[in-house]
Amino acid sequence: MKAAVVGGGAVGARAARQLLGADGIELLLVDDALPGQAEAVAASLGSPCVARSWSASDLDAGDVVVLAMPGDHLARARAALARGVHVVSVSDAVDDVEALLDLDGEARAAGASVVAGAGFAPGLTCLLARHAAAGFDAVDEVHVAKAGTGGPACARQHHRALTDEALDWRDGEWRRTRGGSGRQLCWFPDPLGALDCYRGGLPDPLLLVRAFPGATRVSARMAASRRDRLSARLPMLRRPHPEGLLGAARVEVRGRRGPVTGVQVLGVLDRPAIAAGILAGVCAEWAAGGRLARTGAGGLAELVPEPVPFLHDLAWRGVRAAAFEGEEAVASRL
Amino acid sequence: MVKTLRRPLLLALCGAGLVVGFLRLKGGERPAVHGGWRELSGPDLR
Numbered sequence: 001m002k003a004a005v006v007g008g009g010a011v012g013a014r015a016a017r018q019l020l021g022a023d024g025i026e027l028l029l030v031d032d033a034l035p036g037q038a039e040a041v042a043a044s045l046g047s048p049c050v051a052r053s054w055s056a057s058d059l060d061a062g063d064v065v066v067l068a069m070p071g072d073h074l075a076r077a078r079a080a081l082a083r084g085v086h087v088v089s090v091s092d093a094v095d096d097v098e099a100l101l102d103l104d105g106e107a108r109a110a111g112a113s114v115v116a117g118a119g120f121a122p123g124l125t126c127l128l129a130r131h132a133a134a135g136f137d138a139v140d141e142v143h144v145a146k147a148g149t150g151g152p153a154c155a156r157q158h159h160r161a162l163t164d165e166a167l168d169w170r171d172g173e174w175r176r177t178r179g180g181s182g183r184q185l186c187w188f189p190d191p192l193g194a195l196d197c198y199r200g201g202l203p204d205p206l207l208l209v210r211a212f213p214g215a216t217r218v219s220a221r222m223a224a225s226r227r228d229r230l231s232a233r234l235p236m237l238r239r240p241h242p243e244g245l246l247g248a249a250r251v252e253v254r255g256r257r258g259p260v261t262g263v264q265v266l267g268v269l270d271r272p273a274i275a276a277g278i279l280a281g282v283c284a285e286w287a288a289g290g291r292l293a294r295t296g297a298g299g300l301a302e303l304v305p306e307p308v309p310f311l312h313d314l315a316w317r318g319v320r321a322a323a324f325e326g327e328e329a330v331a332s333r334l
Numbered sequence: 335m336v337k338t339l340r341r342p343l344l345l346a347l348c349g350a351g352l353v354v355g356f357l358r359l360k361g362g363e364r365p366a367v368h369g370g371w372r373e374l375s376g377p378d379l380r
Binding site for chain 2: 187267308312321323324
């Protein structure tokens with residue numbers, strides 16, 4: 001198997017490190033627009049990782065490319081599909097995700113997969129939603145919240161998202177609402193705890209509605225402080241952290257099992273850049289190994305046939321999910 | 335001079351206080367949470 005990682009930043013470098021350990025990897029290309037960045041990543045990883053400007057002709061059908069750079073993912077995904085190469089995109093921009101999902105027909109015809117939103121949120125959130133949904137016969141609602149950002153490109157996207165139009169799925173139709181509205185207090189795994197979360201330009205609902213067509217409500221929110229909201233329409237006041245700090249994601253799934261309705265809350269606490277890189281690497285391995293549910297474009301909630309082995313692979317690499325339990329369950333563990 | 339500047343200075347100070355207060359406001363007390371997080375491992379991932 002040959003693989004390429006486009007974007008050698010906080011997420012791309014982690015994805016490349018994961019792919020280096022993949023079974024049967026013969027060549028791993030790393031490409032980055034920043035001079036010297038790809039060379040630094042390749043030097044730290046060693047053979048068979050090579051720094052080179054990526055073109056689709058470097059890979060053959062069945063190989064995989066991970067898109068982890070800021071900017072347009074569609075053109076590179078199209079170029080990869082033309083050669084039957086699987087695409088894993090970590091973009092959390094609504095435009096990118098919409099454009100990649102539109103490649104479904106093209107990807108099926110090419111016999112390749114396009115995994116859209118294979119990062120922290122969306123990505124891990126889609127996987128957790130699929131896992132939580134396994135406990136129900138029918139899913140009625142999925143609500144996602146995230147806190148924290150990965151590298152600088154992710155932080156800039158997060159900053160933009162707070163003022164972008166938000167997409168909510170309600171009663172079978174999309175509702176567009178103002179970013180920064182709809183404050184909700186969400187409990188993330190400790191030590192983050194309770195944070196105020198708001199609607200924003202987040203692509204999670206686009207991916208989740210396809211995976212849970214029977215759901216009547218799907219929403220996504222992001223944690224923001226009052227200062228974030230006040231300064232959201234201004235340029236970023238501070239330079240983003242190069243690696244990002246601690247973050248978390250939380251997925252609440254409401255559904256029915258027989259006549260009983262219930263709720264399952266899953267979460268994850270990690271540095272988003274690290275978790276996203278690991279997830280993208282595992283996802284690329286699964287795509288190249290033919291372990292995804294089908295070819296075509298979709299999110300992880302659609303394309304991962306069985307979430308438990310995927311979560312097991314992530315846990316083995318240090319990304320561990322958690323379940324929120326009521327006080328009776330907590331008391332019984334003491 | 336001091337008398338002339340007293341009013342704008344006071345206004346600026348009040349304005350700065352309001353902005354800082356708004357930014358630092360925590361939104362009141364959080365309600366208590368009844369439960370806790372348990373890491374998925376072993377039997378959960380089989």
